[in-house]
Amino acid sequence: MLDLTAASDRSYRRLLLSGSSIQYQASSFLHPIPSIRLPYLCAMQRYFQALNDYYDKIYVLTLPRLTERIAYINQTLKGLDFELFFGTDKQQVSLEGLKHEGVYSTEAYRQFYKKPTEISLGMLCCSIGHLQIYESIVQNGYQKTLILEDDAMPLEESLPLFSQTIGELPTDWELLYLGYEKNENNGVKENIKKLVYTLLPFHSQLKMTPQLYAHYYPVNVSTHIARAGFHDCTHAYSITLEAAKKLLQFRRPVRFHPDNLLSYMIGTGQLKGYIAKPKLFNQLTAFVNQLNSLTAD
Numbered sequence: 001m002l003d004l005t006a007a008s009d010r011s012y013r014r015l016l017l018s019g020s021s022i023q024y025q026a027s028s029f030l031h032p033i034p035s036i037r038l039p040y041l042c043a044m045q046r047y048f049q050a051l052n053d054y055y056d057k058i059y060v061l062t063l064p065r066l067t068e069r070i071a072y073i074n075q076t077l078k079g080l081d082f083e084l085f086f087g088t089d090k091q092q093v094s095l096e097g098l099k100h101e102g103v104y105s106t107e108a109y110r111q112f113y114k115k116p117t118e119i120s121l122g123m124l125c126c127s128i129g130h131l132q133i134y135e136s137i138v139q140n141g142y143q144k145t146l147i148l149e150d151d152a153m154p155l156e157e158s159l160p161l162f163s164q165t166i167g168e169l170p171t172d173w174e175l176l177y178l179g180y181e182k183n184e185n186n187g188v189k190e191n192i193k194k195l196v197y198t199l200l201p202f203h204s205q206l207k208m209t210p211q212l213y214a215h216y217y218p219v220n221v222s223t224h225i226a227r228a229g230f231h232d233c234t235h236a237y238s239i240t241l242e243a244a245k246k247l248l249q250f251r252r253p254v255r256f257h258p259d260n261l262l263s264y265m266i267g268t269g270q271l272k273g274y275i276a277k278p279k280l281f282n283q284l285t286a287f288v289n290q291l292n293s294l295t296a297d
Contacts, residue, residue: 047154058081093125137241165277179233182231
C-alpha cells in the first residue's frame with residue numbers, strides 16, 4: 001500500500017478525490033488507507049447503480065491476506081455489487097514450481113520481452129489471477145464482466161459519465177478500459193513517433209512490431225470513446241464472454257504481463273478494444289507510484 005499522508009501526494013488527493021470529500025487516517029500497517037466520508041459514499045452509490053445494471057458480473061481481484069486492501073475496497077466500493085476474487089499468492093508458490101507445473105515458460109516469456117529476462121513472481125501471479133477470472137467468466141457464461149483490482153479508485157467527477165460512455169460504445173466491443181495509464185493522447189508528437197517506430201520498431205524492453213506500433217495510440221471514435229492503443233494497467237476494465245475465450249488461449253504457459261496481454265491482443269487485431277474518455281477509475285499504485293507493489297518480488 002502507499003503512504004497517502006505524504007506531502008508529495010497532496011496534489012493527487014486534490015485532483016482525484018475532490019478535496020474535502022476524502023479524509024485520511026493513520027494505520028497500524030506500513031501505509032495508511034483512505035477513510036471515506038459520507039458525502040462521497042452517497043454520491044458513489046448513486047453512480048455505482050449504473051454499473052450494477054449494465055454488468056452481469058463484477059470481480060475485484062485481491063488476496064485473502066490483504067486485509068487492509070480489502071477493507072479499503074469494501075469501503076470505497078460500497079453500493080457496487082462486486083465479488084472478491086482471490087487470485088494466486090506469490091507467498092504460496094515459487095517460480096520454479098510454476099515452471100515445473102507448466103503454468104509458466106521462460107522461453108515463451110522471452111518471445112515478447114527483452115528485459116527483464118525473467119518475469120517477477122509477483123507479476124506472474126497477477127497474470128494468473130486475471131486468467132483465472134477469465135476462466136470463471138467462461139465457466140459461468142457471463143456476457144459482460146467488469147474486472148477491478150484492489151487498489152482501483154473510482155473518480156467522482158467522471159463516473160457519472162458511465163451511462164453516456166456505454167451509450168457511445170460500438171456494439172462489437174470486446175474490451176473497454178475504464179482505467180488505464182500511458183499512451184493516452186494522439187497528437188502531432190505521437191503521430192510522428194508512431195511513424196518513426198512503425199518504420200524502425202524499437203523498444204528497450206519489449207519486442208514490438210510495426211503492427212503494434214501502428215496501433216500504439218488511441219483514436220477517437222466519439223466524445224467519450226476512443227479505440228484503445230497500447231496501454232498500461234489492469235485496475236479497471238470490462239470484457240465480453242468472447243473476449244475471455246480469446247484471452248484464455250494464453251492461459252498456459254503464461255507469457256505476458258496482464259496489461260501487455262490486453263494491448264497485444266488489441267494491437268494485433270485479435271480484440272476490439274476501446275477506452276473511456278475521460279477514465280472513470282484511477283489506480284492508487286500507478287498514479288502515486290509510492291507503494292509496495294504486489295507485482296514486485
